[in-house]
Structure formats: C-alpha cells, structure tokens
Amino acid sequence: ELRVLLVGWRGAGKSSAGNLLLGCHAFESGRPTEVSVRHQALVAGRRLTVVDTPGWDWFSVQRTPSNIRREIKLGAGLLHPGPHALLLVIPVVSSLTPKKRQALKSHLEMFGEEACQHTLVLFSCGDWLYGTSIEDHIQRDGGELLKLMQHCWNCYHVLDCTKANKDRSQVTELLRKIVEMVAENGQKPFLPVKLNQELDEEETSGRCILQ
Template identity: 70%
Template sequence: MATVSSSSNTGESPCWLNRHVLMLGYQGSGKTSSCITISGQEDDSARQPTKEASLFTKMLDSSQLLLVDTPGWGLDSGERLDGQSPTSAHVRHLCYPGVHALLLVVPIGESFTEQQRQGMLERLESAGMHIWRYCMVLFTGADRLWGNGVEEFIAEGGTAIQRLVEKCGNRYHALDNTCPENNTQISELLQKLEEMVQENEGSFFVINDSIQTPWSEHTQRREEHDRMMADDAEVSPIFRSPPRELRMLLVGWQGAGKSSAGNIILGGRKFESGRRTESSLRCQAHVSGRRVTIVDTPGWDWYSLHRTPAHIRKEIRRGAGLLHPGPHALLLVIPVISTLTVRKRQALENHLEMFGKEVSLHTMVLFSCGDWLGATPIEEQIQRNGGQLLRLMAYCLNYYHVLDSTSATRSEDQVSDLLLKVEEMVAQNESRPFLPVKLNEELDDEATCGKCTLQ
C-alpha cells in the first residue's frame, strides 16, 4: 500500500493549499481502486484487503489532493470515527488538521441494505452530527450502469440508498475504475469536491474535537448559529436559510426555448439548443453561490396531451426522476409573445398534471425570448395577452420570470433574480421537493401521483 510517515504527511506546502479527502465504506466497496483511479498512482497490493490507512496524492494546478484510504468496515464492526481506536488515530494523523470531504463508497450492482445504512450513520455520527455537510456518496462500478444514468440507479435502488444520498445533501458521483484513463469523470468529481469546499467556506471537519485549530472554532460558531436559526419557530418561511442546492425541471412546448433557458441559467452551453430535444438530460453548475441542477426535457404538443406521443410523456416523466429526491420547481417555458387560447392553456395544464394535482404549487412560468418585449414591461404584456394567460398565471400562483437571451450584461442579475424567486417558492412549500413520478410505473393520460417529502 502507498503509506507515508508522519514527516512526509505534513509536507512542505501550506495546509490551506491541500484538500484532504477521507475514503470510507464497507469491505470490498472499491475504496482503494477509487484512490488509484483518482490519483493515478499504481499500487501492487490493491487487490488485497486494506489492512491500514494509507495516503494517495494527486497534484492539481493550485493545490494538492490528499486521499486517505481506510480499511473496510464489517457489518458488525464497532469501528468509530471518534479518534479512540488505533485505526482512527492513524487516520486522524494522516488527515491532520482535518478533512474537507468524506467520500462514502458504495458499489453499484450490489444491494445496499437498511442495516448497512444504519451502520454508516452510527459510525459517522459518533464524530458529530455536522459531519454530513462534508459527505458525498461515491458510487463505484459505474461500468455496471450499462449506459443508464446514476440518477436512475438511485431512483430504483431502494429506500436505503436514497436516504443515504439525501443525508449527504444529494451530493454524489459515479466512478468507473475499469477506465482510469477517463479524465472527464475525475474532473467532474474534483469540481464537485471543490464546490463542497466552497459551500463550507473552506472549513474542514476535525475527526477528534480535542485538536484545536482556527477552523474548528469557526465550525463550532457556525453550528451554534445554525441551531439558533433552527430553534426559531417564529421565523417566516421566506426568511429561512435557502437550500444549498436547487433542482429544476424544464418543461413546455416543442421549440419553446427550454434548452436555451437552461444554458442561460447554468451560465454555459450545457444543453444542445436549436434542435429538438429527444431525451431528458441533466446538467449542473455552481451559480450565484448555489449548486443548481437542471433537467431539460423533450417538448410536448401545443394543443393536446393525447397528441403527445406516449414515449415522449414517459421521457418527460423520467426527467423528473433524474432530480432525486425531487425537483424544487418545474419551470414552464413559454415564449413571451405566445398567444394563449383556451385549448392551448388547457393543454399546458393537462400536461403539467401528468405530475399530479399538486403540481401547480411547484410550477413557475418562465418566459423565454424576453428581448422581444423591448421596453414593454412583462406585466403589460400579460394584460395585453388576455384572460387565458392570466388564468394560467393564477394556476401557477402568479410565479413567473422573464429571461432575455441577448442581454449578456444583465444575464447574471436576471438569473440571480430567478433563483431568489425559486427559493421563495421553496420556502412557501416548506422546503419540500416534489417527486411526482416513479420510473417503473406505466404512464397513462390521467396519471396522478403524490408528493415526496425530503426527510
């Protein structure tokens, strides 16, 4: 194994340029293989069970990634993260002064039971409840997905795996250790890790709280502030702390501008615009201090739910499943100069109600092509359009926003305003995401389903 001495662990570089990552999981989950894939270091003993904690390093542009591999847990193991056992003491030494991220390694293709989830919770929470803000699930064996997305695996993997992902703030990544030359999967993982570090304001988790560092004091003050906010039951929902992640589903007519809207929100060419979207696609970026995840979906028919092909309806519904544990908002994209008739409005509402009768609580009208308005305020355009658009707005509880695809100077401001409106909607819904579908159910035109509450 790639082990280091106490002197080599401290190194010459300042600790604030390092990123300490701790690999945890059950025996045979693929921790060591993942360390090799991420770091690019070879290890002749990788096929043998890990007997002691070891260190892998990867040099980055402006920092150094320090990966600490650990012995696998057994189902009946009493190993804890409180720094008292010999193994924990060695881990604490390798990770000094603290851990920026804990990767909980779970293999794809093997069942993850409620007993395993409970075992993880007991081991981790022995080190403190605030440990979860530093955790991410790392799925190994991504080659077993056979071309499907990891989101589908999570959605169909059972309650235990879903609850673990939720506990980690819906932070996860899939890794194919049979293809170490795939640099894209490594780059995406490193980006997610850095986003988590930034969300935690650069702080790290101290395994043994007796180790006093400037950051441990900072973390304690932050925890006390969070507890005070949680205990204040009289605070209006609008003023509660916003979610660190926003998950949004783009829906609407064919050619309404959904893909372009997704690109504007995420700040880059994430979706292929200018051509028909055939399948739902999930993309993510860090926007205005938040992790924003968007799923673009195929367009539906302008005039009737029945005229939208069944495979398109199923694909749209699958898109909602890619936003586990559920989208915070459905963005109904409508070109700003569209004229609504009774038939078109009813078609929009019927398509939305594929997701259930409570869908209107989570839907915002997103007007695309805002540059067509010129100097005309959107409110004037809504009044000019007439009663059908007003009825649609009332159906969506008057949540709406305009995106101007030509205004590069206003792009950041208009996106920030949109995210604030979505957060207000989330607060009004008591921070509950909306999971209206199950992937393994057949869709019919009158399908309705319930709401899934984030635990």
C-alpha cells in the same frame, strides 16, 4: 442546492433557458430535444441542477406521443429525490388561446394535482417585449395568460437570452423566486408518489443521459 425541471412546448426555448441558467452551453439548442438531459453548475454560490426535457404538443396532451410523456417523467426522476421547481417555459411572443392553456394545464397534471404549486412560468424571448413590462403583456393577452398565472400561483419570470453574458442579475432574481417558492412549499422537493411508482416500474436503462 436547487433542482429544477424545464418543461413546455416544442420549440419554446427550454434548452436556451437552461444554458442561460447554468451560465454555459450545456444543452444543445436549435434542434428538438429527444431525451431528458441533466447538467449542473455552481450559480450565485449555489449548486444548481437543471434537467431539460423533450417538448410536448402545443394543443393537446393526447397528441404528445406516449414515449415523450414517459421521457418527461423520467426527466423528473433524474432530480432525485425530486425537483424543487417545474419551470414552464413559454415564448413571450406566443399568443395563448384557451385550447393552448388547457393543453399546458393537462401536461402539468402528468406530475399530479399539486404540480401547479411548484410551477414557475418562465417567459423566454424576453427581448421581444421591446420595453413593455411583463405585467402589461399579461394584461394585454386577453385573459388566458392571467388564468394561467392564477393556476400557477402567480409565479413567473422573464429571461432575455440576448443579455446572457451581460446581465446575470436576471438569473439571480429567478433563483430568488425559486427559493421563495420552495420555502412556501415547506422546503420539500416535489415528486408525486404516483410518479415515483411509475419510475420504479419503468426500465430506464438507455433512456436518459446523465451528465
């Protein structure tokens, strides 16, 4: 079994990425996600559980409403005993500025100091690369993507939703990378003690949708 949490900016393509991973239209895309939603499916012979979370602000963790930050944390709680990986969804067409990179880092720190070790950067809108390799794209970005990659231990993958029904190998390869990352982390799920305590203190009734 693999349990993954989709996180990232508003409009980054998290729901579409979740649908591509599961191989079905599980999450509603095209409109803002308001609450954390869980779905699962059998993918490549493995049970995959995915939680889609509300998007956070592009520029500052302080600008992300407290109820949204809480909902994202509650989303992690839907993956008991904890997610194996955080998938940080970033549109490949987005330019990453120092301010945006710092905002991403600050949002990830909601899950604790070790979050970066369990994070894989998932580039959405891969068709916009137009044949350019993701490695060349990272190099051309001007340094900010390189810094983000280093922060996340150089774990990344590209998804092209236009090939969702034609090329499942991109999903199989992503699962392989997640399994490899989990192995490097000692096969243990990730859920900080601090987050466990916060979830115990929260009244979760009516906040999350379990499906």
